[in-house]
Structures are given as C-alpha cells and as structure tokens.
Amino acid sequence: MKSSFTDTPSAADERAVEALVGDSPRGERRSDLRTRAAKRASSWLIPLVVVVAILALWQLLVVWLGLKPYFIPSPLKIASTFKDNFRSIADNSVPTIAQAATGFAIGNGLAVLMSIWFVHVSAARRALYPLAIILQSIPLVALAPIAIVTLGSGFTTKVVMTAIISFFPTLVNMMRGLAAVDPNMLQLFRSVNASRWKVLAKLRWPTSLPYLFAGLRITASASMVGAIIVEWISSDTGLGYMIINSTYQFDTPLLWASIVASSVLVLVAFGLVVLVERLLVPWSRTAEVSP
Amino acid sequence: MELADVGLSYPGRPPLRALEGVSISMQQGQFVSLIGPSGCGKSTLLRIVAGILDPTSGSVLVEGDSPITAQRAHRFGFVFQDPVLLPWRTVQENVELLTELVGLPANERRSRAKELLELVGLRGCEDFRPDQLSGGMRQRVSIARALALEPAILLMDEPFSALDEFQRELLNSELLRIWVERHCSVLFVTHHIEEAVFLSDTVMVMSPAPGRIIERVEVNLPRPRTDALRVSPEFLQLRRYLREVLIH
Secondary structure (H helix, E strand, C coil): CCCHHHCCHHHHHHHHHHHHHCCCCCHHHHHCHHHHHHHHHHHHHHHHHHHHHHHHHHHHHHHHHCCCCCCCCCHHHHHHHHHHCHHHHHHHHHHHHHHHHHHHHHHHHHHHHHHHHHHHCHHHHHHHHHHHHHHHHCCHHHHHHHHHHHHCCCHHHHHHHHHHHHHHHHHHHHHHHHHCCCHHHHHHHHHCCCCHHHHHHHHHHHHHHHHHHHHHHHHHHHHHHHHHHHHHHCCCCCHHHHHHHHHHCCCHHHHHHHHHHHHHHHHHHHHHHHHHHHHHCHHHHHHCCCC | CEEEEEEEEECCCCCEEEEEEEEEECCCCCEEEEECCCCCCHHHHHHHHCCCCCCCEEEEEECCECHHHHHHCCCEEEECCCCCCCCCCCHHHHHCHHHHHCCCCHHHHHHHHHHHHHHCCCCCCCCCCHHHCCHHHHHHHHHHHHHCCCCCEEEEECCCCCCCHHHHHHHHHHHHHHHHHHCCEEEEEECCHHHHHHHCCEEEEECCCCECEEEEEECCCCCCCCHHHHHCHHHHHHHHHHHHHHHC
16 A cells, blocks of 8 residues: 555545545455455355365266266266267367357347347337247257258258257347337437437447347357257267267267267357457446356 | 426326426526425426427427427436446546537547546546446536536436435535536426525425426525535525425
C-alpha cells in the first residue's frame, strides 16, 4: 500500500473523486484477491481428488474381485487399450468431429439468422415458430431413419441431423436474448430515431450474446452426442461406429476407450465455447454462478 | 411548456381513467416536481410530456411544438429510476451513446462526454465498466448521458429512489449544481417529499388514480440550497404541509 506522505497529483485526484463519489471501484478488488485465488484452486482441486479416488477404488475392486476385462475393464486396462488403439481412435474421431462441427455451424447459424428474422417480422414468427417446435418434438432416433431413407447414409444426412439438434436450443435462447432489452433503453434509442438496424447492432445483438452462448454451450455437446448417435444407426467410420462395433465384438476395453474419447471430445467442445464466451462476452462473467 | 387539461383513459367497461384534467405550465429554466402516491400516474404524465404516450384529451405544447416534434429535436433528456447503462460499454462509451446514434463526429463526441463526466464528478472513471461502479455513480453516468444532446428539458423519473439516503442527499445537491450550470428545465417525478421540497421551484401534488393536480406549492426558499436548509424551520414547515396534503 502506498504511503500517504508521497502523494502524487494523480493519486490525490483519484481520492478526490472517491471522496466525492462515496466509494471506490478499485478499493475492494485487491483485498480479496488472495482468497479468490484460493477459492479458484480449491474449485479445481476438490473434483480432481474425487475423480482420482473413484478411479483408484474402481481399479482396486476390479483387481480384488478378479473381474474379467470383457465384463468391466479396470481404468489402467482402459488406459492401455486407449494407448494401443490411439491411431484408430484418432482416425475415427475425425469424421465424428467433422460432422458435429459442420452441423453445429449450420444449425446455429440458421438459428441466429432465423431468430433475428422472427424478432423483426412477427408474421414470420407466427407462421414458422410452431413448425420449429414440432420439428423439435420429434425424437432424434425417429428422425434419423427418415433422413437416411430420403438423403442416403452419407455425410449430408449426418450433418443435417446434427444441424437439427443444434438449431432449436439456440433459436429459443436467441429469441429470448434479442427481446431481453430494457424498455427504457429501447426508448432512448427511439428518442433519437435510431433505425432498426442500429437497434439490432448496438442493442439487441450485444444483449443477446450471453443467451447465444447459453445456446452454444448446450449445442456444442449435443452436436457431438448427436453425431455419435447417428453413426450408431448407419456408418462404417466414426466414434459411434467404434462404440457399436466393439460392443458386437465383445471388445469391452475398446468400447470403454472409445467412450472416454467421446467424452473428452465433448468436454473440449464445451470448453472451447466457454473460452470464446470469456473473450467475446466478458461482461456476462459477473452474472455467472460460481460452482 | 404547457399542459392544458390533459387526460388519459384506457378503453374498457368502465374505461380506466389514469389521468384527469392535468394542467401544468412550466417556464424555461424551472425545476418542477411531480409528487404523489404510487400508481397515481406521475410516470404516465412524464411519458405523455415526452411524446411516448398520447393523451386521450387535452393538449401538450413544448416550446410551442408537439411532444413528438420536441423529441425529434432532442429537446428532452431522460433519466430513469434504473440507470439502464449498456454493460459492454465503458462509462465514456455509455455517455457517447446518443451522440453516436445521431451521428456526431467521434472527436466531438469524445470531448463532450469528457466534459459531462467532469460535470457529474466522474473524472477518472471514463474507462470503467458499469458493473465496477456503485449505484450512485451509475446514476451520475446516466445523468451525463441525458445531457449529451444538450436538451432543454430533463425528464427524470424517480432517479434517486433506488439509492440510500446519504447518496440521495448527495445527488440532490449535485443535481442542483448541474441544473444551474446547464441552464435546463427539469421535470422531476418523485414520491419523496423532502427531495421534492429541496430541489424544486414548484411542487405539483397529485391525487391517487385517476391522477389530478390537487395542489401547487411554490417553494420560495433561497438558492443556492445547501444541506443546512434541510433543517431550517421554513423547509420543515413546507415539508409538513406537503405531507398533510398528500395524506388527505
């Protein structure tokens, strides 16, 4: 802390502002920096300890009870299978990631454009929003055969399926986000005759970003899961195919290894969305609930 | 500014009468408060003056023009109960919002915002974000924003009601200082008697719905008004009188 004897003019100015204004925005930050860092460390540490403990218990139980690997493989067995089959797991991840990413981009892109259209043209919303809800109400596993019959069992079908999965959560969130503007703020924009375009660009769009990312978080993992499910139904590559194939061949360690790979990919996808959100929407972080 | 026999009723059976026969005349540079119980239509009246709502009877003239025309000419500055700042913009950028929307050149916007932030006592806070400020500081930003287009009339809708008593009194004095420096008129909605007396030239007392002006109280206390005034006998007497009018 700076001694009050060595006051620079700028520090004096700052305190004049503080005195005038009542409280300082800077004062409270430094004091609990340390406790916050400790809290952050423990929020990582505790789940990590729990996961390690569960894995250790699992390993011990499998060894003590002498369970066969085709029934339940031990964590170490899964790890070694993962390592031995890394090439094949990586190769099969590529099409799954490609499908999920393409579907994610298309589905979310359409959802964003359509939500903007719906918010501005109420006739479009009234005509098409119920249709979107109906589409959402059809279970994916029921929709997949229809898509395969009409579109074949290629890349297109899988992308269409993951796009449909990605579409709805983002559409709903964006409709809410674009409408979540403060009526008084809207009044300020109207008082200077701001065009709809300016209201969208400078008010509705930034207001909706936290909602958009809420949608993206859901669809990032949903599109990965969707891509895997579609591969179950019809495919000869991909993580979904690996899961089904290793099940049929009673290669349980490989089944577990591919499940681990899938869940790691889902986590990475989710993490990427969170990271981009932190960069693009820093103001929504304060509203976030800490775990 | 002239309001003549303004009334507003919402259609229905029976029609819901929100305002009835409200006449107010306000001189350039005056500070006028509207006070009344909640739900009496104070805010509605403010919206009519601003041209956001149309009255169902009577007429409103702002410097000889209709409220809509006055709004288009940026003659109003708005301060709401909540500061309604944009969280992704810095303090400076928030003050620049309206000047940016009307297309003022960037250097002009910047120098105006700087000057206004200085005026409201926020020099050095230009680059903070709204969530780093206290409630009182945020309301200062919203006052600076309201002044950015150099309006003739400030319309303030219970701007200090979310603040604690100390912040409120501090901002009362600050508002008077700003009002004197900017030579604007203020139409100030409040439900706080002491605040109305301290700030105003004229206090308009409204009745419960349907809102009418039931009393017009001239506050002839000397200006500039300081905190010492709040405990002077004349002040307390006016306060007591308004209280009685409002309760009966």
